[in-house]
Amino acid sequence: MTVRLEVCHSCREKAVVALLDCGPQPVGHRFLTSAGQEEGLFPLVVSQCRACGLIQLSHPAPVDEIRPRFDWISYNEPDAHxxxxxxxxxxxxxxxxxxxxxxxxxxxxxxxxxxxxxxxxxxxxxxxxxxxxxxxxxxxxxxxxxxxxxxxxxxxxxxxxxxxxxxxxxxxxxxxxxxxxxxxxxxxxxxxxxxxxxxxxxxxxxxxxxxxxxxxxxxxxxxxxxxxxxxxxxxxxxxxxxxxxxxxxxxxxxxxVQAQKLHADILKTEIDRMQHFSESLPRIRKATQECVSSLHTENGPVAFFGAGHMACTYINLLELHQELDCVVDDHPQKRGLLMPGSHLPIIGSDSLAERGVKVCLSALSPESEAKVIRNNPHFTAAGGKFLSIFAGRPNFMPIRSCA
Incomplete structure (x- = not known):
């Protein structure tokens, strides 16, 4: 089979290989007001340059399409350092x-x-x-x-x-x-x-x-x-x-300066890393779906806390829309809207009890998660728990065979 090579956006070598085609995906901040609203979808193809090892998107979505439609969209970058x-x-x-x-x-x-x-x-x-x-x-x-x-x-x-x-x-x-x-x-x-x-x-x-x-x-x-x-x-x-x-x-x-080529061992490490990442998606998707389904069976409805782009990607790529009940976010402008792609409803944390939610998945940093827990004492006092989607956290969700 002939592998199609594209030009690297960084080193300009024609050595970029597409390794993970995630299919058409929505823009992470393009929230919907109704399930029937027209939704723009764009290819999400993760590639890697075999000359410099850099992982990159092939044919990223046009700038005009990813420009926010809402004036309240904002992002917080880490700045403790x-x-x-x-x-x-x-x-x-x-x-x-x-x-x-x-x-x-x-x-x-x-x-x-x-x-x-x-x-x-x-x-x-x-x-x-x-x-x-x-x-x-x-x-x-x-x-x-x-x-x-x-x-x-x-x-x-x-x-x-x-x-x-x-x-x-x-x-x-x-x-x-x-x-x-x-x-x-x-x-x-x-x-x-x-x-x-x-x-x-x-x-x-x-x-x-x-x-x-x-x-x-x-x-x-x-x-x-x-x-x-x-x-x-x-x-x-x-x-x-x-x-x-x-x-x-x-x-x-x-x-x-003259850029040096990556040492062969370093380049191999980068290529192996991306290969493992691209090949593992089906297995991790299946394991995650089984985990969330089990959580639902044991605890009732499962929610995802935080309606950001990480939640959007996680839910859509791992196809969790049927296992999750809703997405929780206390941003006043997000309440009542639907998540891109999955169309899950966005609710405030004050509605968790009435929906019977006992488990919230979280893509928050440890600092932000601790703040959310402090702000929702009634949820945790009633037995509610937050489970992180990130491996290595003490409260990592119980996914089997995810290594």
Whole structure:
């Protein structure tokens, strides 16, 4: 059988092989008002470059389709490490309090605030409308990554000047054309200028075959070695690579560097990791369905807590719509809507008792889960329990043969 090869979005080698076709999937934040509402579906195909090992989506959904339809959609990126990160950056050689510092971030990112607290005053943060002429409502990361081209970067630096340091958090994994996006960042830096990049660390999720990691908005799924190689391929010298919880953080410099090919053993590890991930879906889907069905038999209706994109992916890829009763979320705007794909109703936690729910599955972090438990004392006092979908957690749901 002939294997069709595509061009890698990072290294540009024609070596990308499709390994996991998840079929047509909905956009994770495109909630429905009724079951009969028309729903856009887009291919979700997970591929891997056999030259650089980078896992990526083939033919990601168009930007206009993943731009939120609701003005209340927001995302919270992990930031517990941010204060320590900025403290370390503020001590970089050649970086002074009057240095020109920029942030390519969206949403409630605290980067600028942390720099200001340390006396940096010459600070710029990208503005979608001012800097990129974005006028579409509800635009965010999906639009920024598409509009920040080398041409746009030239216009920005014409107005703002070149930067001594750019902070680029949770952007590269969204970039449909990584080389173009990273070239834009390069163009905005002074010679020898620093850039700090942060992306999700996907190692643990892929090792554990955690399919909730997949998201139509994330084009790339980085491991430490593939992240470093991606940045070096784009011409950045990687000075340091750290792994705070949930993230990969690379300190880089604008230097002329030649990216080295991944060592054969490292490349094999990455290929084996993806192979295991792609081949395990049918087995884990079956085991998870049996687990949730058993929980339903023993406890009554089972719910999923949190109507985010991880829940959407998990429910749809593992085909749990028949085993679950509802999805629970206390966001006032989500109540009464239906989940994309599964069409499960979204209810508030105050409705758990009347639906007879005793078990809630959770894709929350330990910190968020603890907060939810504290906020729902009546549920737990009545014998209700939260079970995590993440292997390794003390309250991991009892799935058999999931290793």
């Amino acid at each position: 941010l204060d320590a990160l900025v403290e370390a950056l503020s001590k970089l050689p050649g970086l002074l309090r009057e240095s020109h510092v920029g942030a390519v971030v969206v949403g409630g990112d605290k980067t600028i605030e942390c720099f200001q607290q340390r006396g940096f005053a010459n600070i710029w943060r990208i503005d979608l409308q001012r800097d990129l002429d974005v006028c579409e409502p509800n635009s965010g990361t999906e639009t920024l990554q598409a509009r920040l081209t080398p041409e746009a970067a030239a216009r920005i630096t014409h107005e703002q000047g070149l930067f001594d340091l750019l902070v680029v958090r949770h952007m590269v994994e969204h970039a449909h054309e990584a080389r173009s996006f990273l070239a834009a960042i390069q163009q905005m830096l002074k010679p020898g200028g620093y850039a700090i990049f942060e992306v999700p660390d996907c190692s643990r999720a892929f090792d554990a075959c955690d399919y909730s990691i997949l998201w139509e908005e994330h084009v790339f799924y980085f491991m430490p070695f593939t992240f470093r190689h991606c940045l070096e391929t784009a011409g950045f010298q990687v000075l340091d690579l750290q792994q705070p919880t949930y993230s990969l953080v690379a300190l880089t410099r604008k230097e002329s």
